[in-house]
Amino acid sequence: MSLYCGIAFKRKFFWCYRLLSTYVTKTRYLFELKEDDDACKKAQQTGAFYLFHGLAPLLQTSAHQYLAPQHSLLELERLLGKFGQDAQRIEDSVLIGCSEQQEAWFALDLGLDNSSSISASLPKPEMETELKGSFIELRKALFQLSAKDASLLSTAQALLRWHDAHQFCSRSGQPTKKNLAGSKRLCPSTNIIYYPQVAPVVITLVSDGTRCLLARQSSFPKGMYSALAGFCDIGESVEETVRREVAEEVGLEVESLQYCASQHWPFPNSSLMIAYHATVKPGQTEIQVNLRELETAAWFSHHEVATALKRKGPYTQQQNGTVPFWLPPKLAISHQLIKEWVEKQTSSSLPA
Ligand SMILES: NC(=O)c1ccc[n+]([C@@H]2O[C@H](COP(=O)([O-])OP(=O)(O)OC[C@H]3O[C@@H](n4cnc5c(N)ncnc54)[C@H](O)[C@@H]3O)[C@@H](O)[C@H]2O)c1
Ligand SMILES: [Mg+2]
Known part of the structure; x- marks a missing residue:
């Protein structure tokens, strides 16, 4: 040897x-x-x-x-x-x-x-x-x-x-067969192997330095706001998706990005949520809501967001007809993103 x-x-x-x-x-x-x-x-x-x-x-x-x-x-x-x-x-x-x-x-x-x-x-x-x-x-x-x-x-x-x-196989129309673990399916007539699909989605919390931007879709529970989210298009990097989604949904241009975390999300099918913090230029903060995508969007102060994080929805209408502003619960990555922003703002406002 x-x-x-x-x-x-x-x-x-x-x-x-x-x-x-x-x-x-x-x-x-x-x-x-x-x-x-x-x-x-x-x-x-x-x-x-x-x-x-x-x-x-x-x-x-x-x-x-x-x-x-x-x-x-x-x-x-x-x-x-x-x-x-x-x-x-x-x-x-x-x-x-x-x-x-x-x-x-x-x-x-x-x-x-x-x-x-x-x-x-x-x-x-x-x-x-x-x-x-x-x-x-x-x-x-x-x-x-x-x-x-x-x-x-x-x-x-x-x-x-x-x-x-x-x-069924999308090429032959024949039944596909799953392996025992269910990690793939095979079409015996074409030998095509199908693997479970995941759709990449970005979720972005936009800030102008002191406020953060939250939005609602009409399908959300009453009073709930979240960060902006959107599916990646074919050919895009996740950074490009963030820029496009923010421009598409609220008419703003992203200046800088910082990765936060990711999460598997089972709705509506199977998504991989990729979360970012983003900033826009302080002088360019005028929101133009795309009403085909969102019901409304607005800037919220640190105090408003920190207070809303403590509320646990869903809420029913109060006697005066209003519903308190609240945020997604802990398990949702949007909660983590918003909480991180609140904590960063708190620590940066503390004396050194
Ligand atoms: N976990 C969380 O904290 C959290 C928070 C907010 C949103 N989300 C999820 O993010 C997802 C995307 O947000 P959105 O609805 O604002 O996306 P979006 O802004 O891209 O708008 C949805 C539209 O995109 C189109 N679309 C493109 N590719 C699609 C695909 N692969 N599957 C389905 N539709 C596709 C459809 O026309 C659909 O109506 C939602 O499904 C939502 O459940 C999760
Ligand atoms: Mg969206």
Whole structure:
């Protein structure tokens, strides 16, 4: 063995036997389950299942919060048997993550009518009674879930929706087949592989140095304002999308940009929200609202925004006919963006 080979061998040996961190081990395990149907089938034996009906997750109520119950494979087989369904239906489930102890987590929709005959929709009220919970629209429940459940159920819903909408090959028109984990679909006649899609969306909090710009769409709950958001067009960088969206929606030109954070967002389909702080020139702040996109937009002072952050909507109309101005709840990235701006303004106004 040459000196070079000896060093390479030792390096390889060290690499294989080095203790991997829990995070790396978990990531590699999930990768294996996505690539290998047999490994995924084995993981289902000891895994936990989250149930959905027509894309609404099964939830149980506990002290002003919703909990997402998990079911074992055995419980699921028993449930399907009770409703005259074949256990083969479990193959429709999708992998959504795993615990640090490598317990794999799956999601299964019992209400979607699949192209295969084994997957007829199961009756919702009877299932709810049997499962001692309710299937609740994710949009209504999201902000009353723990951060972990919200993230898991958002991923699950996005993935289940994508599979439901991509059962046929867009080239051949033939049925596509999902791999067991649900990380892709294959058309057996053209060999085209389809992967779950995510739409990039920018969300921008515009500031003129002392105030920030917030807007409303008519579809928002009454009184709620948020930062400006918009889908990326094909061919654009995210920076270009920020500039275009701000110009399109409020008629202002962005001067500088600063990246804040990103978030998966399951509505309306599956978006990757990419959040930015932006500034406009102090002298160029006159808003021209694009009424085809927004109901209204306005500048708000630090004090107004800091006060609104403390309010928890949604609100109903008050006796004088007004609704208090409030902001999206904690789990939404717009909240994080606005909170960060408020904190930055507070610290920059403090004496050094
Ligand atoms: N998580 C948060 O904090 C947060 C806050 C605000 C908005 N959002 C999300 O951001 C998204 C985008 O905001 P917006 O509605 O102002 O976007 P927008 O300003 O781009 O306007 C929406 C319009 O864009 C078009 N469009 C282009 N590409 C699209 C695509 N891939 N999917 C759907 N429509 C597309 C449609 O005509 C649609 O009506 C919304 O879906 C909203 O749920 C999330
Ligand atoms: Mg918009």
